[in-house]
Amino acid sequence: MARESRELFPEAWKHIELSTEDSGNANDSGEAGEVDEDKAANETSILTLASPVPGKLQVAKFVSHIGDKGEIFYSEAGDPLWLRVAASDSESTMLVPTVYTQWQFPALLPVLFTWPTVINKLVGGADLMVPGLVVPEGGLPNLKRGALVAICCPGNLAAQAVGVLTFDTRNIQSVSGAKGKAVLITHTYKDYLWEAGSKLELPIIVPEDEQAAEVTRRDVLSSSNANEDEQQIKGGGSANTEEHVLTAYTDDAAGDEKSSSIAPSEMDELLFRALKQVMATILDPENASPLLPIIASIVYSNYMVPNSPPEKEVDIKKSTYKKLAKFLKAAEKHGLIKLKDIRGETYIKSFNWSHQCLANYKPYRVSSAKKDSKNGSAQSNINSTTNAEDEQKQKPKQQKDNTSSSNSIDIVQLLKPTHALAPLFDDVGAQTETGYFTRQQARSVLEDYIKSHGLVASSNPQFVKLDHRLCDGLLKKEEYSKLVEFKRDKLHARLQETMTLYTQVLIPGKESKLRIGNPSSVDIVCERKAGNKVVTRVIGLEAYGIDPAAIAKELRTLCASSTTVDPVPGKKNAQSVLVQGHQVSAITRLLESKYKLPQRLLTTLDKTGKAKKSQ
Numbered sequence: 001m002a003r004e005s006r007e008l009f010p011e012a013w014k015h016i017e018l019s020t021e022d023s024g025n026a027n028d029s030g031e032a033g034e035v036d037e038d039k040a041a042n043e044t045s046i047l048t049l050a051s052p053v054p055g056k057l058q059v060a061k062f063v064s065h066i067g068d069k070g071e072i073f074y075s076e077a078g079d080p081l082w083l084r085v086a087a088s089d090s091e092s093t094m095l096v097p098t099v100y101t102q103w104q105f106p107a108l109l110p111v112l113f114t115w116p117t118v119i120n121k122l123v124g125g126a127d128l129m130v131p132g133l134v135v136p137e138g139g140l141p142n143l144k145r146g147a148l149v150a151i152c153c154p155g156n157l158a159a160q161a162v163g164v165l166t167f168d169t170r171n172i173q174s175v176s177g178a179k180g181k182a183v184l185i186t187h188t189y190k191d192y193l194w195e196a197g198s199k200l201e202l203p204i205i206v207p208e209d210e211q212a213a214e215v216t217r218r219d220v221l222s223s224s225n226a227n228e229d230e231q232q233i234k235g236g237g238s239a240n241t242e243e244h245v246l247t248a249y250t251d252d253a254a255g256d257e258k259s260s261s262i263a264p265s266e267m268d269e270l271l272f273r274a275l276k277q278v279m280a281t282i283l284d285p286e287n288a289s290p291l292l293p294i295i296a297s298i299v300y301s302n303y304m305v306p307n308s309p310p311e312k313e314v315d316i317k318k319s320t321y322k323k324l325a326k327f328l329k330a331a332e333k334h335g336l337i338k339l340k341d342i343r344g345e346t347y348i349k350s351f352n353w354s355h356q357c358l359a360n361y362k363p364y365r366v367s368s369a370k371k372d373s374k375n376g377s378a379q380s381n382i383n384s385t386t387n388a389e390d391e392q393k394q395k396p397k398q399q400k401d402n403t404s405s406s407n408s409i410d411i412v413q414l415l416k417p418t419h420a421l422a423p424l425f426d427d428v429g430a431q432t433e434t435g436y437f438t439r440q441q442a443r444s445v446l447e448d449y450i451k452s453h454g455l456v457a458s459s460n461p462q463f464v465k466l467d468h469r470l471c472d473g474l475l476k477k478e479e480y481s482k483l484v485e486f487k488r489d490k491l492h493a494r495l496q497e498t499m500t501l502y503t504q505v506l507i508p509g510k511e512s513k514l515r516i517g518n519p520s521s522v523d524i525v526c527e528r529k530a531g532n533k534v535v536t537r538v539i540g541l542e543a544y545g546i547d548p549a550a551i552a553k554e555l556r557t558l559c560a561s562s563t564t565v566d567p568v569p570g571k572k573n574a575q576s577v578l579v580q581g582h583q584v585s586a587i588t589r590l591l592e593s594k595y596k597l598p599q600r601l602l603t604t605l606d607k608t609g610k611a612k613k614s615q
Helices: 002-008 021-030 037-050 099-104 116-123 217-234 237-247 251-259 264-281 285-291 296-304 324-334 368-382 388-393 395-404 422-427 439-452 468-474 488-498 548-558 584-593
Strands: 058-063 069-074 080-086 093-097 111-113 148-153 156-165 181-188 337-342 345-351 410-416 463-465 485-487 500-506 514-516 522-529 533-539 563-567 575-580 602-606
Touching (some): 080 099, 080 181, 093 156, 111 156, 116 148, 116 181, 264 296, 264 324, 296 324, 296 345, 324 337, 324 345, 410 439, 422 439, 422 468, 439 488, 463 488, 468 488, 485 488, 522 584, 533 584, 548 563, 548 575, 548 584, 584 602
Parallel strands (some): 111 148
Antiparallel strands (some): 069 080, 148 156, 156 181, 337 345, 410 500, 522 533, 533 575, 563 575
């Protein structure tokens, strides 16, 4: 058997040194069965680490569920080390190392890389599809069809699957747009064969080769984007050639590919295509400039998702990034956008419309049916009656129209789930186009979660049984071990207290921005100065587009008193209006009647007598 493995993997055996010439002979005879016990024990202690084929092996024959016959070779410790199975394209047999052997000798098989999410599919019984391959900067290794390969994740040479390659990989630099099966999987980590052994956990084997160590998402990102830009300029000829090469041996698998999920590396490319589509067609310099800085999550949900490439739909969770923040940092590193963090919220500060990849970019046509379907689904999840598609198409214009349609200043409060609450919202599929929820929508989400998980207390329907998601998202640390049930109305109040509050002030004729926290108030303070002189001070008018100098002029006539405009100490570009006399009522009436400020935005304080606060 050792001789057979030497013939199959000659390059790998060059890196393996046997202790003596006799030990190699012992390996060949080990398959036959009996060896002197003292000698075998001595050899095994040395050769288990020095050779892929220990001095003594135990053989078990098997018949697979599809009728194929083969043999499994076990070590003395009971770990399956080798498989001898029938080759897929002939009547000959094929010797396949298991992951236990591959972990000890990573050089035995050539390595192809894929992402951890794809590995989960392989363990479930799927074959490795071409879009799931991670292509390093130098391209795929030069291998022939039918070669045995190990499947690893970037940065770790510990094999997680072993299979047979379905196409020649020579000169393949990209798999963008390719289809079909890449590797027919024979054996995986955590399958039944692995369970027949000692069930060792996956080790970490750091690549010694510098090129292999650099197979990271950054390399794949730069490579895929460079290929995409080149295809757009040249017409995509090379991509078509690669597709013919890769699919030449996988015609039988074409039907399976249509139903398989998009590979994470392909989803990365779709995200960048959607971002460039939005920059080229919707958020162009004319429309986007007045909106900047814009919340990054709004760009993703309102613009990128509805403008996905044809017959595709972008989903950040199915990419290698998993989180929007990581994708945005990659886009910033690529030079497409610049980010800015404002009170914990990520904003896009600017777009780079002069980027090289946009110079010759040709926008694709977006299916309106796809928009209708997606928006309809989102609306049903939150029981909303707004027309999401119209908001989507006319976002830059509608912000102006909506703010000018009313003569009064209006306040819109929205809630955003915290990181701890995200699993609860995801569980019931709660989504909005912007990522924000009204208070009623948040209440509906919690009710849906309680009903779907049967958490209503049987003894009293006014109480809710607490599961792990409710505990993680809504309870304080000291409440974990004390509470089993929570009153229903208090749970709703706790949810809205825990979610992050955002406020949008809608001012007629002016664009509004979503800001974290409660809206700022206009303070009207009446106080005594030196010499028992009473004055009334107004602070905070700029937040609502009111010019302090203009209102000072109006109050001079209205109150028949002198007025001055002074800078507010400690506040940049803030001014206060000072009016002689006790003018709280007059100022309040003016702001409410003419400037349409809601009473809840006005805070009055009379320091000359009893304090009064209206809010």
